[in-house]
Amino acid sequence: MNYLFSRILATLPVMAVVACFVFLLIHLSPGDPAALIAGDMATVEDIEKLRASLGLDQPLWQQFGLWAARLAQGDLGVSIFTHVPVTQLLAQRIGPTASIALLTMAMALVVAIPLGVLAAHNAGTWIDRLVMLFAVLAFSVPVFLIGYLLIYSFAIQLQWFPVQGYVPLSEGVGPWLRSLVLPCVNLALVYIALITRMTRATVLEVLHEDYIRTARAKGLSLLPVLGHALRNAAVPIATTVGVGIALLIGGVVVTETVFAIPGIGRLVIDSVQRHDYPVIQSVLLLSAGVYVLINLLIDLSYTLFDPRIRY
Amino acid sequence: MPPSAPTPATAAAAPPARTAPRWRWLRKNYTLVLGAALLLAMAAIALAAPWIATHDPMDIDPLARLQAPSGEHWFGTDALGRDVFSRAIWGGRVSLAVGVSVAALASLLGVVLGLTAGFVRWADGVIMRVMDGLMAIPDILLAIALMAIIRPSLTTVIVAITIPQVPRVVRLMRSLALTLREQLFVEAAHAVGTRLPVILWRHVLPNTLTPLVVQATFIAAAAVLTEAALSFLGVGVPAQTPSWGNMMAEGRNFVAVAFHIILYPGLLLAVTVLAINLLGDGLRDALDPRLARQL
Numbered sequence: 001m002n003y004l005f006s007r008i009l010a011t012l013p014v015m016a017v018v019a020c021f022v023f024l025l026i027h028l029s030p031g032d033p034a035a036l037i038a039g040d041m042a043t044v045e046d047i048e049k050l051r052a053s054l055g056l057d058q059p060l061w062q063q064f065g066l067w068a069a070r071l072a073q074g075d076l077g078v079s080i081f082t083h084v085p086v087t088q089l090l091a092q093r094i095g096p097t098a099s100i101a102l103l104t105m106a107m108a109l110v111v112a113i114p115l116g117v118l119a120a121h122n123a124g125t126w127i128d129r130l131v132m133l134f135a136v137l138a139f140s141v142p143v144f145l146i147g148y149l150l151i152y153s154f155a156i157q158l159q160w161f162p163v164q165g166y167v168p169l170s171e172g173v174g175p176w177l178r179s180l181v182l183p184c185v186n187l188a189l190v191y192i193a194l195i196t197r198m199t200r201a202t203v204l205e206v207l208h209e210d211y212i213r214t215a216r217a218k219g220l221s222l223l224p225v226l227g228h229a230l231r232n233a234a235v236p237i238a239t240t241v242g243v244g245i246a247l248l249i250g251g252v253v254v255t256e257t258v259f260a261i262p263g264i265g266r267l268v269i270d271s272v273q274r275h276d277y278p279v280i281q282s283v284l285l286l287s288a289g290v291y292v293l294i295n296l297l298i299d300l301s302y303t304l305f306d307p308r309i310r311y
Numbered sequence: 312m313p314p315s316a317p318t319p320a321t322a323a324a325a326p327p328a329r330t331a332p333r334w335r336w337l338r339k340n341y342t343l344v345l346g347a348a349l350l351l352a353m354a355a356i357a358l359a360a361p362w363i364a365t366h367d368p369m370d371i372d373p374l375a376r377l378q379a380p381s382g383e384h385w386f387g388t389d390a391l392g393r394d395v396f397s398r399a400i401w402g403g404r405v406s407l408a409v410g411v412s413v414a415a416l417a418s419l420l421g422v423v424l425g426l427t428a429g430f431v432r433w434a435d436g437v438i439m440r441v442m443d444g445l446m447a448i449p450d451i452l453l454a455i456a457l458m459a460i461i462r463p464s465l466t467t468v469i470v471a472i473t474i475p476q477v478p479r480v481v482r483l484m485r486s487l488a489l490t491l492r493e494q495l496f497v498e499a500a501h502a503v504g505t506r507l508p509v510i511l512w513r514h515v516l517p518n519t520l521t522p523l524v525v526q527a528t529f530i531a532a533a534a535v536l537t538e539a540a541l542s543f544l545g546v547g548v549p550a551q552t553p554s555w556g557n558m559m560a561e562g563r564n565f566v567a568v569a570f571h572i573i574l575y576p577g578l579l580l581a582v583t584v585l586a587i588n589l590l591g592d593g594l595r596d597a598l599d600p601r602l603a604r605q606l
Contacts, residue, residue: 017444029460036460136592140585142536144543144559145577148566156567163566250451254540268452272459272546280459288447 421480
């Protein structure tokens with residue numbers, strides 16, 4: 001209980017640093033923040049008007065206080081470009097992004113863990129080498145190249161899947177899934193490589209333990225033994241899954257552009273080109289929040305895998 | 312006796328004893344050799360771009376738009392009729408510059424901050440909290456956000472990619488520093504009154520070089536990929552610069568009719584990153600197998 005409390009408390013400074021960084025983002029710019037937001041075409045008058053309306057003429061600490069107070073109430077500000085509240089913009093875009101992320105994660109876990117165990121069990125053989133070769137390749141070939149290769153072969157040549165775009169879940173599970181298969185396969189490859197490597201390494205280590213030899217010696221068949229090994233290797237694997245969330249979120253941004261999916265990633269890129277800073281700041285806060293939250297949950301889930309860990 | 316006298320003798324005696332182990336070393340570390348060879352080849356091609364390129368990478372030819380690869384245009388032409396092969400060769404320079412600069416810059420910042428955190432107790436908390444915060448934001452998003460506040464140029468891209476990588480080096484250096492701090496030779500240096508900067512430079516830093524070099528290699532690979540991703544997304548190096556990411560972005564609307572615009576720069580990018588990753592894996596295994604657990 002004590003651990004639980006302190007672990008939750010430990011996320012506060014992280015989020016505070018993120019919030020400070022995000023707030024300071026426009027002030028870190030070498031130029032005048034108001035001019036930056038106004039863009040290249042703005043007149044001096046425009047810039048001054050914008051400065052006053054955004055409160056950029058106030059002292060920095062006052063701006064921060066105001067910003068933080070509104071943030072605490074869940075107010076992320078208003079988009080400069082579309083004049084729509086940012087929370088509303090994010091709500092419109094979260095569906096595709098969440099769909100891709102969750103489906104990719106599920107796909108990656110289903111493939112990567114058996115693959116890693118397989119490689120560990122056959123360590124040193126051609127199976128192991130093949131799996132490791134795949135992992136190195138998946139780490140090296142850029143997400144967007146694989147994306148276009150998938151589009152070119154499965155959507156344009158074979159026409160099994162739509163080339164690009166996203167169909168919301170409300171229009172039926174079938175079309176929704178069809179629109180997500182290629183982006184998710186694309187994104188899952190890197191994630192699979194990451195988790196497979198970690199699974200292989202930890203399971204390989206566990207397989208050398210005495211209790212595994214005992215289990216084998218008393219005649220337990222292979223699958224239950226690998227099950228034992230996997231459970232004992234679960235904690236480092238879970239940690240990797242959590243750290244990989246950052247990789248996943250970053251990958252979604254790129255994948256959404258490749259497959260022309262109107263998600264959070266596309267929103268942030270459009271916002272950079274429109275100098276729409278409230279949106280960029282909110283996406284940073286959101287993704288950091290998701291990362292911290294998922295890693296917190298994973299930390300707390302260790303007791304499920306390993307009863308020796310007690311909080 | 313001149314000091315150079317013994318050298319010829321040892322040199323003459325050495326070869327027969329050395330050839331066998333060295334050959335075995337090469338075979339044992341084939342990933343290292345393969346990675347280094349591939350990377351050197353890519354670097355040589357990029358550096359020799361003016362002589363290898365068959366066309367001017369900026370030359371627009373409206374009559375030769377979207378041509379498939381041919382004897383005249385080895386990798387075909389893009390939507391403006393520019394030669395994809397020549398642009399791809401020149402594009403390697405951007406990736407190389409980014410890879411090397413980011414690895415060097417991130418290592419430098421990371422070493423300074425990491426060793427400070429490891430040895431200066433009051434600074435530890437502050438530095439590590441800031442690093443934790445930076446690590447909570449995905450690399451690409453952080454780089455994109457930084458690109459949003461600075462004018463796009465090669466230098467600013469390098470800065471924007473470096474900042475997300477710094478925490479990785481800091482964490483590594485801090486953990487190494489915490490172990491080294493307790494070592495007898497560091498304590499001895501303290502005891503005789505050696506000043507902290509000297510201890511860090513003379514006694515600590517040399518003992519961190521192996522993991523640092525391996526880490527820097529992986530950072531270079533990540534940097535090359537991130538630069539391409541940023542340019543591909545339209546927030547990287549200026550659009551007119553021939554870089555692999557920019558080329559792939561330009562080919563985005565012609566996937567069905569001119570896939571070669573995306574394919575060739577993408578393949579060069581993949582080979583380069585693969586080479587750096589192989590080099591990193593090879594270095595790690597060759598220099599210190601125990602590192603495999605840490606990185």
